[in-house]
Amino acid sequence: MCVFNFAMNTYYSLNDSELLDLVKSNDRAAFTEIYNRYWEKMVMVAFVKLQSDFDAEEVVQDLFIDIWERRAGIQIRNSFHTYISGALKYKIYTFI
DSSP: OHHHHHHHHHHHHSOHHHHHHHHHTTOHHHHHHHHHHHHHHHHHHHHHHHOOHHHHHHHHHHHHHHHHHTGGGOOOSSOHHHHHHHHHHHHHHHHO
16 A cells, blocks of 8 residues: 555656656556646546536547547657647537
8 A cells, every 4th residue: 555655755756757757658547647747627628528427428438538549659749738628629619
């Protein structure tokens, strides 16, 4: 139990860029940390556009599935926040 808490605290202290590097090397715990950081905010943004809790959650879930599936090839030019925000806008657009 203590090792688990230490690992979770370690991921919590990493910035998005460091976490993404770990995700690219198939680190599921790093992906979970990114998911936990962005899930709620992305759902709120999607809800504003879609006006449906269910649809917002589905679009965001699809977004995170895509990120995991494409993790090795993701190229970030600015910040992960900018990347995920743009990716969400695209997902919402294609959903509509």
